[in-house]
Amino acid sequence: xxxxxxxxxxxxxxxxxxxxxxxxxxxxxxxxxxxxxxxxxxxxxxxxxxxxxxxxxxxxxxxxxxxxxxxxxxxxxxxxxxxxxxxxxxxxxxxxxxxxxxxxxxxxxxxxxxxxxxxxxxxxxxxxxxxxxxxxxxxxxxxxxxxxxxxxxxxxxxxxxxxxxxxxxxxxxxxxxxxxxxxxxxxxxxxxxxxxxxxxxxxxxxxxxxxxxxxxxxxxxxxxxxxxxxxxxxxxxxxxxxxxxxxxxxxxxxxxxxxxxxxxxxxxxxxxxxxxxxxxxxxxxxxxxxxxxxxxxxxxxxx
Numbered sequence: 254x255x256x257x258x259x260x261x262x263x264x265x266x267x268x269x270x271x272x273x274x275x276x277x278x279x280x281x282x283x284x285x286x287x288x289x290x291x292x293x294x295x296x297x298x299x300x301x302x303x304x305x306x307x308x309x310x311x312x313x314x315x316x317x318x319x320x321x322x323x324x325x326x327x328x329x330x331x332x333x334x335x336x337x338x339x340x341x342x343x344x345x346x347x348x349x350x351x352x353x354x355x356x357x358x359x360x361x362x363x364x365x366x367x368x369x370x371x372x373x374x375x376x377x378x379x380x381x382x383x384x385x386x387x388x389x390x391x392x393x394x395x396x397x398x399x400x401x402x403x404x405x406x407x408x409x410x411x412x413x414x415x416x417x418x419x420x421x422x423x424x425x426x427x428x429x430x431x432x433x434x435x436x437x438x439x440x441x442x443x444x445x446x447x448x449x450x451x452x453x454x455x456x457x458x459x460x461x462x463x464x465x466x467x468x469x470x471x472x473x474x475x476x477x478x479x480x481x482x483x484x485x486x487x488x489x490x491x492x493x494x495x496x497x498x499x500x501x502x503x504x505x506x507x508x509x510x511x512x513x514x515x516x517x518x519x520x521x522x523x524x525x526x527x528x529x530x531x532x533x534x535x536x537x538x539x540x541x542x543x544x545x546x547x548x549x550x551x552x553x554x555x556x
Contacts, residue, residue: 261287261327262502263374264316266489271315275308281490283312283328291329295321358508362515368504369516370523381483381499381524384454386531391417391435393474395428395467397459400485403517404458410525413543414536421470428470432478453480457497460487460505460512468492485517 265272265280272280279302283290290298295306298321302308313324385392392411396404401422408420421431435453457471463486474480475496484497487505494500503520505512529536547553 260330261316261324262372262489266494266500268315269489269495272312273308275302275304276312276315277490278302278304279309279312281488283324284488284490287328290325354508361506361508362513365504365506365513365516366519369502369520372502372504373520373523377499377501378523378527381501382527382531384481384483384498385411385456385524386415386528387454388415388417388532388535390452390454392419392454392456393432393435394418394420394456395458395470396420397464397467399512400458400460400514400517403514403521404456406518407456407458407521407525410521411528413540414525414529414532415539425466425470428466429473432470432474432480435478453478454483455480456483456485457493458485458517459491459493460503460517461491463492472496485520 262284265284269277269280279298282298282302286301289301295309299306299309310321313319313321316324318324318327384390392415394404394408401420404420408418412418417435419431421428423431432453432455453474455471455474457467459467471482471484471493475482482493482497482499484491484493484500485503486493486500487503488494489500489502491500494502501520503516505514505516507513
């Protein structure tokens with residue numbers, strides 16, 4: 254999403270399973286291009302969503318707004334605070350190329366982190382921490398190629414705090430095997446009664462354009478293993494958000510031609526910090542053993 258429309262996005266998340274395909278396309282326009290809604294018309298929004306004006310009005314009604322005017326007012330309220338800084342910046346002195354690059358990058362990354370963190374819903378965050386801190390439940394992490402570094406950092410951080418955490422990667426065969434081995438198989442392919450506490454927790458990380466293997470293996474883990482998914486993605490309408498127990502939206506606007514992963518990394522750091530707080534007692538000796546192993550191996554060079 255290019256802008257975080259917090260209040261509207263929350264309503265979309267709550268009602269997304271009740272939206273028709275046409276209404277979902279309209280919702281995607283609302284979330285990805287809020288200015289088109291804030292300063293546009295029903296006809297213009299319908300055109301961008303490749304649907305009819307009736308679908309726009311139906312979406313507004315399903316989200317609980319008083320017609321398009323109500324939806325438009327909500328979007329205007331959410332993005333209004335972002336307009337003043339833009340006006341102030343455009344009237345400033347013309348920077349040199351180097352200064353412009355640094356300034357744009359700084360602004361983009363500050364915005365990404367702030368909007369990602371402000372979008373965290375407290376109950377969703379607590380639920381994610383409960384899943385990740387349950388040491389009897391294996392945690393596996395799937396990340397698209399561009400997000401692989403962030404996924405690796407999450408795996409490392411969690412793995413320092415609790416057992417049975419791994420980043421899943423490789424061919425389709427390797428990924429399927431690693432996910433299947435994350436819990437004991439059953440004849441029916443589903444967790445037996447009473448075994449919910451030991452079933453897989455899957456963290457899926459990917460941004461548009463979503464890699465097919467990440468989406469498909471996530472869906473298979475839910476359907477075949479009863480996995481609970483924590484999705485880190487860029488839209489509440491992402492195919493990763495649909496099957497997720499908990500879905501977080503991240504901002505990924507880059508100053509240049511590529512997406513930024515700074516907001517995603519900030520969210521990952523928050524999750525690891527939260528798990529560390531919950532597992533303080535059990536994690537302390539685990540971290541102590543790791544430190545001792547590093548010292549014994551003379552693995553680190555201190556300045």
